[in-house]
Amino acid sequence: MSAIIRDLAHLAHIEMYTPKLDESARFFTEIMGMYVSAAIGDSIYLRAYDDYEHHSLKLTANKHAGIGHFAWRTQSPAALERREEALSKTKYAVGWHDGDLGHGPSYQFRYPSGHLAELYFETHKFKASGDSVSALKNTASKFPARGINVRRIDHLNLLAPDIRAFRDFQLHYIGGNLSESIVDNLEDMNPQAVWFQVNSKSYDLAVTADHLGLNGRFHHLTYAVNSREEVLIAADICLENGIFIETGPHKHAIQQTFFLYVYEPGGNRIEIANTTARLILDPDVETVYWTLEERKKGQAWGLATVPSFHTRGTPMPEEL
Template sequence: MTEPRHDLAHLGHVELLTAKPDESLRFFVDVMGMTESGRDRDSVYLRGWDDYEFHTLKLTASHTSGVGHVAFRTWSPEALDRRIHELEAMGAGLGWVDGDLGHGRAYRARNADGHVFELYYDTRWYEPPPELRPALKNQAQRYPARGCNVRRIDHLNLLVVDVAETRHFLERGMGMRTTEMIVLDSGVEAGAWVTCTNKTYDIAFTKDHTGTPGRFHHVTYAVDSREDILRAADIFLEHGVHIETGPHKHAVQQTFFLYVYEPGGNRVEIACAGARLMLAPDWKPIIWTQAERAKGQAWGLKTVESFHTHGTPPVA
């Protein structure tokens, strides 16, 4: 067996598209508690208060909602070269782009579903202005004490036509490993969770019930505790933000969750992942059956219908 190469360091950022850029920006800054770190043309760059990079969310004005691209930072320039070699061997490579405000040149690839992935190494560390400098030098930025006060980007979830294909793309092309899966009675894979770190997952993807390729399910920002999520629910209530489901606990991956929609229509999750870490080098993926998933979430909450049907961009 070939020893796996752990070439990706972590999820870097997600680009969200919105047809309501001003409203979406107010949501992420005033309600989520994120900080704006820069602007370039039709895009605004945002971050959680303890994200070390310049940005983890790129919010881009568009005619519709959805995901522009997903980016991962590699461990080294050599690791980036290895990933490029593998992606090109798979026929998935798109080539180099100049990169965003927050990082240097990046290599782009695309899976069969049409989602665009970006890999880069050279990055820009966030340097807070004097009024945002923290008291502790090992913290990226002063605690904002605004809105939900999200700390860092955690993961994202994509909607795909073929779960098995996307899993193969991320395992081979990106060097990630699968931690949990949903397999239906028919043998069809309905969802998978993969990681490039010691977190239980950095990206998840589930089957799009509309059969439409390239759509987006949600992006997730982490807070420190379940109490923070309960407080976030009250904050969303006060701001008139529709809560889709939660607070509650997932069965898959045991994430404590709360889901809402930002004004552009994209789903956003606030989560506390708890203490589960992927420390075992020989971890075998947990397989969830159709009957087990039909039971709903960990404490019996049934999965709301919109969780299966709502994605961006919207389809009829």
């Protein structure tokens, strides 16, 4: 077994494309309860109340929904240098970027699936002031008491045509541990989906098979709330505000996430979830494998997964 590369700290942010910038911004501020950190040109930067960085979501106006890029923060400047050295020897390296609002220089690269990503360490840590200061000194900013009140960015799910290639690239060049995986069967072990752990959370990135065989598509972004009850309340809030609910509230068997999936106005899938039921503290934990036959049993309590969850991603095929 190869040594686990532990140079990543966490999923840092995602740039999400939306054809309805103003409506998407209202969704994330009024429904999700997020704060606007900045608005520059065609982009709006947002953060949940306990995100410690300048932003965890960058909304950018675009003809179609989807993902622009996403970012990992590394454990240290030395960790960033190690990843740059490894990536620079591959055909997927893009190179250094001066950095965006809220963080310093980043090293950009593409995954085998075509997704653009970056690594950085230098970051602007949010400092609350005025009405945004929390009464709790260990919380990044004041509980917004608005909408769903999401607490922090949790994880990202991408679609890829070649899961094995994505898995091997992540583990060999970027880092983390394969916490769980869906395989066709326990004999062939062909991966159909993978979940990567980089800290004590059970995963920060999930990648599932794009059954259309397309590159660069987005499945969902997840923000965490404090309890299962808040996921149930989130469903009521979405119902009352005309937000389309795709599936849930319910519990995943894989990773045991208690979830709600909705579509934001731009067409991207968003998950509101309580994800802290399962932490991984074991430093040499073994990967949990699920077969396609086991997955046919549905989610944790037997509810079948809606077909669109397996087939719909952004951008849509006709938009590529």
